[in-house]
Amino acid sequence: xxxxxxxxxIFPAAGLAxxxxxxxxxxxxxxxxxxxxxxxxxxxxxxIASGLEQVIMVTxxxxxxxxxxxxxxxxxxxxxxxxxxxxxxxVLAEVDRLSDEIDITYMQQKEHLGLGHxxxxxxxxxxxxxxxxxxxxxxxxxxxxxLRQLMTAHAETGGATVLAVRRVGxxxxxxxxxxxxxxxxxxxxxxxxxxxxxPLDEAPSDLAIxxxxxxxxxxxxxxxxxxxxxxxxxxxxxxxxxTLAGGRVxxxxxxxxxxxxxxxxxxxxxNLALALKRPDLRDAMLAVVRELIDTSEITRN
Numbered sequence: 001x002x003x004x005x006x007x008x009x010i011f012p013a014a015g016l017a018x019x020x021x022x023x024x025x026x027x028x029x030x031x032x033x034x035x036x037x038x039x040x041x042x043x044x045x046x047x048i049a050s051g052l053e054q055v056i057m058v059t060x061x062x063x064x065x066x067x068x069x070x071x072x073x074x075x076x077x078x079x080x081x082x083x084x085x086x087x088x089x090x091v092l093a094e095v096d097r098l099s100d101e102i103d104i105t106y107m108q109q110k111e112h113l114g115l116g117h118x119x120x121x122x123x124x125x126x127x128x129x130x131x132x133x134x135x136x137x138x139x140x141x142x143x144x145x146x147l148r149q150l151m152t153a154h155a156e157t158g159g160a161t162v163l164a165v166r167r168v169g170x171x172x173x174x175x176x177x178x179x180x181x182x183x184x185x186x187x188x189x190x191x192x193x194x195x196x197x198x199p200l201d202e203a204p205s206d207l208a209i210x211x212x213x214x215x216x217x218x219x220x221x222x223x224x225x226x227x228x229x230x231x232x233x234x235x236x237x238x239x240x241x242x243t244l245a246g247g248r249v250x251x252x253x254x255x256x257x258x259x260x261x262x263x264x265x266x267x268x269x270x271n272l273a274l275a276l277k278r279p280d281l282r283d284a285m286l287a288v289v290r291e292l293i294d295t296s297e298i299t300r301n
Contacts, residue, residue: 006151006214007053008125009132011043012118014060014109019263030136031065032267035274035281039261040066043136044098050147052132054103056125058118067106070099114233119215120223128217130159133236135211137262139270140164146212146254153188153252154214161219161240163191164212165251166258173203177237179251180204187253192244196237207251209237210258218243 017029024032030040047055057066073092080089105125109118119133132147140146146164153162165179180193193204213236222239240249259273260266272289275281 006130006132006154008056008129009047009052009054009134009147010056010058010119010122010126011040011134011136012058012109012115013040013066013136014058014112014118016060016112020267027065028059029262031069032261034139034259034261034267034270035278038066038069039139040136041069041095041098042139042141043134044070044102044104046140046145046147047132047134048098048101049145050132050151052102052147054105056122057104057106058109058121059106060109060112067104070095070104072096113228114235116223116226116234116236116239119236120220120234123220123223126220130154130161130214130216133211133213133215135262137260138211139259139261140210140212140254140256141259142257143255146256149252149254150212150214153250156188157248157250159216160248160250161216161243162214163240163249163251164210164254165189165207166210166253167206168208170200170206173200173206173208174198176208176210178203178205179207179209181207181251187255189251189253190247191249191251194237194241194244196235207253209251210254212254213240215240216243216248218246218248 013028013030015029017024020029020032031038034042044055059066077089077092107122107125109121111117132150134147150162150164154160163179168176174197177194177196178198179189179191182190182192184190189207194209195202195204219239222242223234226234226239226242228234243249259270261270272285275285
């Protein structure tokens with residue numbers, strides 16, 4: 001039997017990011033820095049490490065900051081070369097290398113109708129094949145790339161739709177799509193139902209869907225007929241749910257460190273957590289944290 005192959009990933013990047021206003025009034029939240037790289041770069045690096053061939057960026061039309069980041073900047077290179085800043089030139093070369101290793105395509109979501117609609121917008125570019133979907137504000141680092149874990153599960157299940165899931169606390173359940181499981185094999189679960197952002201008393205489990213998916217063609221077909229749901233948007237969860245009757249939807253409890261950069265508290269926490277893991281930043285950041293704690297104690301007393 002031929003192993004199912006996933007070659008492309010859709011990156012929905014058209015959201016208005018109102019939580020981050022006013023900084024996102026004129027730029028995409030996906031170019032906001034996580035330490036010294038925009039969050040979208042972590043996602044592209046994950047796609048490359050997972051062996052994909054193409055990334056399809058679905059933007060709201062204002063994609064210039066994203067595309068300019070991955071395009072080569074000759075003017076900046078000449079400036080750095082002229083001043084002997086060779087270390088920074090190497091940093092630029094690493095970014096340029098990404099677009100050599102994977103094709104990056106841009107298309108516009110003409111209306112802000114939700115995640116499901118953004119994915120459906122790219123349907124013609126995936127050519128009827130299974131495709132990955134990656135939400136770049138969910139940054140997952142460490143060990144095997146999260147997308148690669150999903151691709152392995154996709155192959156092991158004979159080409160099923162696969163969702164990335166993780167157990168969450170009761171206070172977090174209403175923030176996520178939550179799955180109900182059938183048979184399980186270790187970290188791999190058959191999905192028999194799913195609910196988008198349920199209240200705690202209606203949640204079928206504590207397994208929450210995070211921003212990584214492998215979608216089969218029947219999900220794209222279901223998206224074409226899915227009406228707006230919660231938040232008056234076309235929900236990807238609703239479309240996947242319509243395909244459950246075929247018994248071909250699975251979830252994998254992914255391994256890796258998860259950073260939520262889609263909210264202001266999560267974004268600030270992610271920057272601090274990653275800075276504390278970097279040898280060149282750890283001591284300086286620890287000193288800052290201690291200083292802030294001491295100042296807070298003095299103020300409180």
